[in-house]
Amino acid sequence: MRIAFLINNAYGLGGTIRTTCTLAGQLAAEHDVQVVSVFRDRDEPDFAYDPRVRLHPLADLRAHSADNVRDDPRRRVPSAVFPPGDRRHGEYSALTDELIGRWLADPGADVLVGTRPGLNVHLARQAPRGVVRVAQEHLTLDTHSTRLVLALRRAYPGLDAVTTTTEGDAAVYRRRLPGLRVTAVPNGVPAPAAPPSDRTAPVVVAAGRLAEAKRYDDLIRAFAVVRAARPDWSLRLYGGGPQRAALAALVAELGLDEHVTLAGPVTPLEPELARASLLAATSTMESFGMTLVEAMRAGLPVVATDCPLGPREIVQDGVNGLLVPPRDVAAIAAALLSLIEDDERRAAMGRAALESSTAYDPARIAARHVRLFQALLDDRARPGFRARAALRAGVCRTLGAFLSVSDTAGAALRKAARRRQATSG
Known part of the structure; x- marks a missing residue:
């Protein structure tokens, strides 16, 4: 199986980067794995990737690099794909739209995995329809703004599945974005190299x-x-x-x-x-x-x-x-x-x-991902997949549009209440 992860910056520190590094390394024991980093801002990644994982940056921001794009004028044009509700929207531009789109046109993968909402929207809008597209949620749906949730309701029906790190968040997704295929898979955590605590230190x-x-x-x-x-x-x-x-x-x-x-x-x-x-x-x-x-x-x-x-x-x-x-x-x-x-x-x-x-254990968590990926690939191979997918997407968008009216009204009421409270204070 050929698996590709799309991540904001694979070279830095952070929980999403660490869990992607761990999962990619475990999967690379049996599969062809690449991690595609939208940005590269340093020579070496902070986390040690398994040497079998191919690390591929799209936008090189290193000043000393011959390929750096820091002064590319397209960086001054806001992205038309990456949703404004994602807090990293300011980092994305017409340049990243082009670079991500160019890679997605021929990703060399059977399964594409996005690691944040804005990148998942890129998968939904730009990835080839013959490739399995999976959105990972590393935060929670309820922590996203109403503006972002509305954007996800429009885009996510174009994906094959969403994974959350908890069953609780999976339940929220099923309630607020009905019709999507949602599976909870926790993060993998390697066993420490050091011996465990003897629990005697005060x-x-x-x-x-x-x-x-x-x-x-x-x-x-x-x-x-x-x-x-x-x-x-x-x-x-x-x-x-x-x-x-x-x-x-x-x-x-x-x-x-x-x-x-x-x-x-x-x-x-x-x-x-x-x-x-x-x-x-x-x-x-x-x-x-x-x-x-x-x-x-x-x-x-x-x-x-x-x-x-x-x-x-x-x-x-x-x-x-x-x-x-x-x-x-x-x-x-x-x-x-x-x-x-x-x-x-x-x-x-x-x-x-x-x-x-x-x-x-990362091996157990990777096996759960592989089972999901294989099920999605098998589903695509069955007769009538395109018709079923189109029907499911239509249902998702119809239900999402209905719920979006409610969410928008609720957000307006909350904003008005805060304004009244501020005025009365």
Whole structure:
């Protein structure tokens, strides 16, 4: 099978890039795989791609490259394909329309996989009809703007399937974009090279972008309660982001400077996980929960907020971790203390976490993708495929148009309510 991934920038850092690198490398063991990067801005990628994966950039932005397109006048003309609702729209242009379209005219693949909404629209509008086209959702449908959802309703009926990272998001897709073929396939997480934790170090670890949705302020406040009961324990928080200064101020305000460390970003993270005894995640929204799986692969039980959408599909409450209500500082503190105070329970949950994390082994996840791709290829080979596909697309667009009226009206009402609130304030 010949498989091609279309990604914004395969050379940088990020969750989508990492999971694409992992999946492509696993698939390359048995299939012909290429990763097509719309942009290239550095000589070597930050992630190490399997040498069997062909990495192919379209728009070279390196100043020293003889092929660089930085001064191409077409970059000043906005894209006519990449939807404005995708937050990376400003990076796309008439030049990328041409480069992506030229590659899609003869992609040398049986299966094309897009990795963000704007690129999925390119697949739907520009890819050959004889090629299987799959859209990956690495965030969640409900986190996209109404404007983007409307664009996806128009374009996605031209695709063969959509994959989400959780069953919860798959259900949202089926409700809001009815008629599409939607399959949930979680991200693959390799086993760490380091030995798993022995869960004896008096350390709680957390990792992720220091952003509001992660609610690390709730975790720090909860840890103030933990510190009062168990001053021998500490919290290490890895990651960078816009909330760092505010979180540092909160640590100082609560007198936790000797117990809470804002350690900054670290790569690789796995050795740091192995030096801790449990992981805490306090988000109000997760598209998947990669850090949860990484911690479990290191043998750590997890304390996670039961937020939409990923944690409840990863954590078996009371088995490999504990789920608590989002924004409930007292519940977070109690859950942490329940594992800190009970060495045997913490160890048992850690062992269960290590065992259950094998479900996310890249080989298993790649096999699920291959089964989907093969089913889509087989469907194309059956008589009457074009008629069935046209009927399904028509149904999708009709239902989508009906729902779009509702979504547009709802967005207008919400905007008016916010305007009234601002005026009255």
